[in-house]
Amino acid sequence: MDRMLAARLHVPSRTLRVEEVPRPQPGPGEVLVKVEAAGVCLSDVHLVDGTLTPLFLRGDTVTLGHEVSGTVAGTGEGVTAWTPGQRVVLHAGQIRDGVTYTRGVDYDGGWAEYALSAADAMTALPDAIPFEQGAIIPDAVSTPWGAITQTGAVRPAEAVGVWGVGGLGVHAVQLLRVIGACPIVAVDPNPTARQRALAAGADLALDPANPDLRAAVRAATGGSGLAVAFDFAGVPIVREQAVSVLAPRGRLVLVGLTDKPLTLTHGTHFSYLQQQIRGHYGSDMPVALPQLLRLIEGGRLDFSGSVSAVLPLARAAEAVERLRKKEGDPIRLVLRP
Template sequence: MGQMLAARLHIPSRTLRLEEVERPRPGAGQVLVKVQAAGVCLSDVHLIDGTLSPLLLKGDTVTLGHEVSGTIAETGEGVTAWSAGQRVVLHAGEVRDGVTYTRGVDYDGGWAEYALSSETALTALPDVIPFDQGAIIPDAVSTPWGAITTTGAVRPAEAVGVWGVGGLGVHAVQLLRAVGACPIIAVDPSETARERALAAGADLALDSADPALRETVAGATGRQGLDVAFDFAGVPAVREQALGVLAPKGRLVLVGLTDQPLAVVDGTRFSYLQQRILGHYGSDMPVALPQLLRLVQSGRLDFAGSISEVLPLARAAEAVEMLHKKAGNPIRLVLRP
């Protein structure tokens, strides 16, 4: 079958290595995809630095990359819905025997020249959508979309706050605008991130360190507070701040990942106001991806501005370092084999 290049993480040492490995062959019900673009996510950084660890990985090494697009190179036995040459977006995970496995975490992902996928874990990519934009929709876009439309159940004209306007949060602002949230208030300590939020459609962008934040949110919401607050930062202080400006029966949706404990400082107030805290992870790919691709194809959404830089696969370690240090404040870096 030949060899291919892949960026693989050795979990015990947290060492990322560029390696020549055997090109995989699709088994029954699988397709082999020639990777055209693969996103670099903060989750990848956290896997490398040890903040996150695979739970279902067989072995001690995995090819990273859960945001992947490409063309079908080969199909396995019994696959009839797909054929060589079709443009596709791979789902960020697969369900096996009732258990959800995450691509690039629990099994090999797309930081490689080729990637395997179950025939049910990919979606056709329209010709009008470039591979780099298609690649980032799983996770960078679909995760906030699921948080907004399903977990948070945001309704038109609801007041919404977004804490952390990075690779997911900036898309949340765009998507909240699309579903009619009003006002949309972005909160981030970075001036660049706040400017980015305003450009994406936020009505207000506030510094989390601003002592007047609570009063500003009250003024913008008619003294009612936020109907929904989203934490994309995964920081305990953010969650405390967001709870402090929630409206009665308001929802706090936790999207950012952290291993730190969750605390409700004033439990009596929280219960009296009947507020809720909701955890969120990923999205329902078979539903979310077609919806988002349709919105992009129709011109309702545009993620061209989200592609901060495209780098060759050989520079994977450099891309990780750039994202870790926020060099140039990237939204999404993309690797191209």
């Protein structure tokens, strides 16, 4: 049987090892993809450190990696839409029987030499887009895109705030600029992240510890506050701060994942202003990926600066540690088998 390398997480012990495993074979309706690039996400870090736990994983070990690009290596019975050699981006998950299963969490992902995908859970990757950039789109880009266009329903000229300008938040700033949000306020304790936000298109970048933050937001929005605030940090104190600068009927969109309780200090005030809290997860891949790829091809978006470093698959554990420690303030680290 053919073998391959894969970065496997033993969930009970949170042990990550790159080891040799059998190469999967595509079954009916499946496609085997030769992985060319796979992104390293903060969610992967949280799976390794125990903050996140798979909900639907069968067994106790999983190959990580939900941001994956590659080429079709083979197809299973009944697959006619794909042929060997085609460049593809794998969706970060798929819905079956009304349940969302996440690649690299609930089933084996792309931190490997080869990965399986359902034939309807892939999108063609144009030749002009490098594999490294294509790989990060299924989460680092499409998740904020879905949060902005669907959950947050941001409209042109609406005032918007982004808390946490990391791997997803910095892309949110770019995407908000493209759809015409104004002004865009970025909030992050890291000076490098704030500079990055301004370079990506933010109109104002603030330190959350700034005692004049609320006044600065009010001034930037003509006294009305933010129509939409996005929490990409997943930190309870962030949510309280974001709510404090929301406009009447403003929406707080929760994108950053956390296992901490959701609380509101001034519940009556929140209700009086008819504000909303909306949870967000992932995106509608069959819709989002073609949209984003078209915008990249058309020159409206450029994510060439988002790939901070490319490491070999054998150094997966190192990549996780570098992201955990934020060494070099990376936007996205990418693994190549």
